[in-house]
Amino acid sequence: xxxxxxxxxxxxxxxxxxxxxxxxxxxxxxxxxxxxxxxxxxxxxxxxxxxxxxxxxxxxxxxxxxxxxxxxxxxxxxxxxxxxxxxxxxxxxxxxxxxxxxxxxxxxxxxxxxxxxxxxxxxxxxxxxxxxxxxxxxxxxxxxxxxxxxxxxxxxxxxxxxxxxxxxxxxxxxxxxxxxxxxxxxxxxxxxxxxxxxxxxxxxxxxxxxxxxxxxxxxxxxxxxxxxxxxxxxxxxxxxxxxxxxxxxxxxxxxxxxxxxxxxxxxxxxxxxxxxxxxxxxxxxxxxxxxxxxxxxxxxxxxxxxxxxxxxxxxxxxx
Ligand code: COA
Numbered sequence: 001x002x003x004x005x006x007x008x009x010x011x012x013x014x015x016x017x018x019x020x021x022x023x024x025x026x027x028x029x030x031x032x033x034x035x036x037x038x039x040x041x042x043x044x045x046x047x048x049x050x051x052x053x054x055x056x057x058x059x060x061x062x063x064x065x066x067x068x069x070x071x072x073x074x075x076x077x078x079x080x081x082x083x084x085x086x087x088x089x090x091x092x093x094x095x096x097x098x099x100x101x102x103x104x105x106x107x108x109x110x111x112x113x114x115x116x117x118x119x120x121x122x123x124x125x126x127x128x129x130x131x132x133x134x135x136x137x138x139x140x141x142x143x144x145x146x147x148x149x150x151x152x153x154x155x156x157x158x159x160x161x162x163x164x165x166x167x168x169x170x171x172x173x174x175x176x177x178x179x180x181x182x183x184x185x186x187x188x189x190x191x192x193x194x195x196x197x198x199x200x201x202x203x204x205x206x207x208x209x210x211x212x213x214x215x216x217x218x219x220x221x222x223x224x225x226x227x228x229x230x231x232x233x234x235x236x237x238x239x240x241x242x243x244x245x246x247x248x249x250x251x252x253x254x255x256x257x258x259x260x261x262x263x264x265x266x267x268x269x270x271x272x273x274x275x276x277x278x279x280x281x282x283x284x285x286x287x288x289x290x291x292x293x294x295x296x297x298x299x300x301x302x303x304x305x306x307x308x309x310x311x312x313x314x315x316x317x318x319x
Contacts, residue, residue: 004127004167005174006319007069010062011163011287012055013274016045027152034156039250043159043275045144051085053094055162056140059283060095063164069134071099076132077106078123080115080139080279083146084108087196091140113246113307115139115279116163120315121178123167138164139279146192148206157248158207159275163283173318177232179225180313189213190308218252218306223259225304229314237261239300242289246305247271247281256304268294278307295319
């Protein structure tokens, strides 16, 4: 049976930086509090006029270059994002227009911070089914556009960026398994306040979050998700080379690593420099680990994410 593997990775971070010291000047917070409670020191912020699709294109082209493949060969594009440029066309289609590989299916998936894991799982299934031979999977977000810069409970967390992988068929499995979950009964704990049919608010629509409740549920669900991934593959925790987690909060990452019995030097951590970039966070961390040489071919990686909805999931990947 055909399986899929990662042929190349890429990422992009906008040049603008928002540090904890910048936030200290705007609101009642401190660099020390933010670092201690979240592990975040700075986040990248899009320039005026720079969009999610702009960042997705940079990341996608970097993944294509890393894999030595041309954009015209891509026959499926899936973009995970909750901050699309427009309501429609979707970001996948807009990215396709930029890359010029017209005609192939292109879509975006909205699963908040789990968007990339959802997109990766879908692309893997297209390849396994023989429907795709070269799939571009992207996570890209302009979360700064959805963040109320007067709300210290959220403004300290979120940043912008994009990450991408190119998936192709392989005899030996690269994507060993993916597991996706959702629980739509906690809308009030994490959401963006406006939308097309619910209506937009004239004063703006922003992320609203009950941080400590979300924190507890995230730790619990991610703990279960990593167990599920290992059990489904009949693997023990010691088989893992790297944990590549969603970068929401260093304390959530530490709790998941502890659950796996992994020391933090086997975890790819970018949260200090990127903040929480939602769908972009896992592919960004993956690309950082690949490019700095820590993640090598043959390594066993556990990717996981948790986000608004709630949505969560994992991917066990032989790189
Ligand atoms: N600076 C200083 N103090 C702050 C603050 C800030 N930016 N934000 C909150 N506080 C205060 C609170 O008002 C509260 O004060 P009080 O004790 O006097 O009432 C105190 O710090 C503790 O607040 P709490 O919300 O319990 O803090 P916390 O340890 O849970 O940290 C988050 C807050 C948001 C950092 C943390 O809950 C978190 O990361 N949650 C999960 C976020 C997440 O993963 N979201 C996305 C899912 S993808």
